[in-house]
Amino acid sequence: MKFWIMHDTNFGNGKLLAETMSAVCSENHEVRIGDIKKVSVEEIINDMPDVLILGAAIRMFQGGPLSKKWLKKLDNELEKSNKSIRYGAGFITHGLPSNKIQGWVKRYMNKLKKAQNVREIYFPCFTGQVEGQExxxxxxxxxxxxxxxxxxxxxxxES
Ligand SMILES: Cc1cc2nc3c(=O)[nH]c(=O)nc-3n(C[C@H](O)[C@H](O)[C@H](O)COP(=O)(O)O)c2cc1C
Known part of the structure; x- marks a missing residue:
C-alpha cells in the first residue's frame, strides 16, 4: 500500500515522529513524508495513497488548527474528484502532560472521523509529549x- 505521513513541525519533533513511523511501515509499504505547510492536498490526491497518517501539534492551547484546515481542504478536494483514501490515523505532539490534553485529542480525532473521504479511521490517536516547549x-x-x-x-x- 501507499502511505503518506504528514506532520506540522516547528522544532523537528513531528518530523522525527513521522520518520520513526515511516521506518516501520516502509518495511512493507511505500511511504512518503511531508509537512502540511509544504505539501498541497492536490499533490496528495495526484499520488492517491491508501493510507494517511496526519500529525498535528498543540500550540497556544489550540489543537492543530493548520492540520485541521489542511484535512478539511483535502476532504473537499477528494469529494470533488470523486476519490477517497481508505485508511486514516492521527498523531499529536504536545508539551503538557497527556492527562491535560485529552479534550484536544478528542476534538482532533472527531475532525478525522468527520472527513468522509478518509474512510476508515484508526483509534486511538498517538500522542507524543516533548520536554518543555521545544x-x-x-x-x-x-x-x-x-x-x-x-x-x-x-x-x-484485519479490517
Ligand atoms: C509558542 C508555543 C506554545 C505552545 N503551547 C502549547 C500548549 O498550549 N499545549 C501544549 O501541550 N504544548 C504547547 N507547546 C509545545 C508544542 O506542542 C511543541 O513545541 C510541539 O508539539 C513540538 O513539535 P514540533 O517540534 O514538531 O513543532 C507550545 C510550544 C510553543 C513553542
Whole structure:
C-alpha cells in the first residue's frame, strides 16, 4: 500500500515522529513524508495513497488548527474528484502532560472521523509529549510510536 505521513513541525519533533513511523511501515509499504505547510492536498490526491497518517501539534492551547484546515481542504478536494483514501490515523505532539490534553485529542480525532473521504479511521490517536516547549521527546515516545504503527498495520490487515 501507499502511505503518506504528514506532520506540522516547528522544532523537528513531528518530523522525527513521522520518520520513526515511516521506518516501520516502509518495511512493507511505500511511504512518503511531508509537512502540511509544504505539501498541497492536490499533490496528495495526484499520488492517491491508501493510507494517511496526519500529525498535528498543540500550540497556544489550540489543537492543530493548520492540520485541521489542511484535512478539511483535502476532504473537499477528494469529494470533488470523486476519490477517497481508505485508511486514516492521527498523531499529536504536545508539551503538557497527556492527562491535560485529552479534550484536544478528542476534538482532533472527531475532525478525522468527520472527513468522509478518509474512510476508515484508526483509534486511538498517538500522542507524543516533548520536554518543555521545544523538545526533544520524553523518554520512550519513539518506541511507543513504533508500537503504534505496528498495531495500526495489524488493524488494517484485519479490517
Ligand atoms: C509558542 C508555543 C506554545 C505552545 N503551547 C502549547 C500548549 O498550549 N499545549 C501544549 O501541550 N504544548 C504547547 N507547546 C509545545 C508544542 O506542542 C511543541 O513545541 C510541539 O508539539 C513540538 O513539535 P514540533 O517540534 O514538531 O513543532 C507550545 C510550544 C510553543 C513553542
Amino acid at each position: 523538545g526533544p521527546f520524553k523518554d520512550g515516545v519513539l518506541e511507543q510510536a513504533k508500537k503504534f504503527v505496528e498495531e495500526f498495520q495489524n488493524w488494517m490487515q
